[in-house]
Each structure stands twice: as C-alpha cells, then as structure tokens.
Amino acid sequence: MNRDILQQAHYHYNFDRNMYVNRNTKKAFSLEFVADTPEEELAKHIDENTNSTGWTFYFNSPPSESVQRELERLLAK
Secondary structure (H helix, E strand, O other), X not given: OHHHHHHHOOOEEEOOOOEEEXXXXXXXXXXXXXXXXXXXHHXXXXXXXXXXXXXXXXXXXXXXXXXXXXXXXXXXX
C-alpha cells in the first residue's frame, strides 16, 4: 500500500495540507497523487535524487508558483 511505502521512507502525513512530507529530503506528495500513483512509480519518486535546495512537490496538477512558495514557507517551520 502506498501509505506504508511513504511511512517506511519516513514521510509523515500533514493533516493541515493533506500531504505526506519528508523535511529531510524536502519532498511532499499530495494525498491525491499518492492515491492515483502505482506503488512502483511512487517508490521511484521517493528514491529519486532531486539535488535541489528547494522543495519538490508531487501533485496531479502542479501547484502555481505562489502556492509552491507558500507551501515552502509553511513547511520550513
């Protein structure tokens, strides 16, 4: 199950944002993306190296730049 894969990879569910978040890897997966993505594909996204100083968001539809900046600000706390 996708939720188990995320929990094993140290992702925590953020109830306020409906996302699975890992602050160490700076990745966040929307609940909808997790539900719609096959386990194998989700595992690849978890393992991929983003080499980014900012956050990487996985959504069915990418968030706008302003929404992404706001999420980054909120998750930095």
